[in-house]
Amino acid sequence: MPVMQLAALYRYPLKSGKAESLASARLDALGVVGDRRxxxxxxxxxxxxxxxxxxxxxxxxxxxxxxxxxxxxxxxxxxxxxxxxxxxxxxxxxxxxxxxxxxxxxxxxxxxxxxxxxxxxxxxxxxxxxxxxxVDTGYAQPGDKVAFADGFPLLLIGQASLDDLSARVGRPLEMLRFRPNLVVQGSAAFAEDSWKRIRIGTLEFEVAKGCSRCVLTTIDPQTGERSADREPLTTLKTYRERDGEVYFGQNLLPRGIGELQVGMPVEVLA
Structure with missing residues (x-):
């Protein structure tokens, strides 16, 4: 079994603005410090x-x-x-x-x-x-807070999940279409769907719920143009739709504050 590790870290200081790729990041009660504030x-x-x-x-x-x-x-x-x-x-x-x-x-x-x-x-x-x-108390505890992100402090995606989707679409897709904070490599495609609690380095996180996706994923992060074929949403609907929503990635709640670094081991606790 390959060792899972944190492959990439992203911050989006302005909601819906460009991503900032980080080698390390501090976490506070609202997620990555400076993210969507x-x-x-x-x-x-x-x-x-x-x-x-x-x-x-x-x-x-x-x-x-x-x-x-x-x-x-x-x-x-x-x-x-x-x-x-x-x-x-x-x-x-x-x-x-x-x-x-x-x-x-x-x-x-x-x-x-x-x-x-x-x-x-x-x-x-x-x-x-x-x-x-x-944060919606249907998925979180009273006192769990979020800045201007849609609903949760952190979003995690497995690299293998994106690779699986790219293969089905027939062209390589940019991870930044999905605007994650954390990218994990070494897991099977969509393994993150079954995780309940994980540890990255010394920090623990609860997996709150899957992330439902919208038309934003069809916008090329390099050019700002929408894909004429509505990909990858069209393909996601064929195998990632549930109760009328299309899911890709998992929303996380941090359970502690501290530092994350690219390359840290990722461990599934539950």
Whole structure:
């Protein structure tokens, strides 16, 4: 049996923005430190914006900078440093799916830069840990929190699962279509479906539920273009559909804080 290990680590500082590949990452109560702590919302109603509606967001780079804020960049645009909002920043009411919360607004300069890039009036917001959302208690414990990710702090995918899907589609697929935080190699295809609890290095994680997939997986992370054949969603529906949802990857809940590094062993505990 091959030894399983952590093959890749990703962070997405801005929800639906470009991925940041990491060699190591610190975990806090909300998952990978800095992951999906920033989000774009409609200026008028505070509703969250993603690549589902705006595929061009795949070309938007929003990377952590040394001061704790974000550096925004995009093709054909000058970059912009956005400071981390302070305690006195204006709070804005926002919605992520069914959750409503009030979070700091990142100011007019960021809003103007981003509105010009995406072509609609928007605001940039940031969530401090104290204002994070409760994870659905049908799958988590009271006190388990999530930042601006759709529902859970972490997403894990087995490399063999992607290889299986690529073989069925007939072309190699990019892992980043599925926006995982953790990629595991050395397991069988879809072995992660049966895991309940795992350990990576010294940190333990609960496997909460499978991740249901949407049209976002059909967007090429390099170009921002949707695939004309609606792949890989079309193929996933043929063998990964259950109760009207298509599943690929597993949502995790961290059970402790500490450091993860690529190459760490992965052990299934239950």
């Amino acid at each position: 920033w989000m774009l919302v409609e200026e008028g109603n505070g509703r969250f914006l993603t690549q589902r509606l705006l595929p061009q967001m795949s070309q938007l780079s929003a990377l952590w900078n040394a001061a704790g804020g974000l550096t925004l960049s995009a093709p054909g645009r000058d970059s912009l440093d956005v400071p981390l909002p302070d305690a006195d920043s204006e709070l804005r009411g926002v919605t992520v799916w069914r959750d409503s919360l009030r979070v700091p607004d990142a100011g007019d300069a960021a809003a103007e830069w981003l509105s010009a890039f995406i072509g609609r009036a928007c605001r940039l917001v940031q969530v401090p840990e104290s204002r994070a959302r409760q």
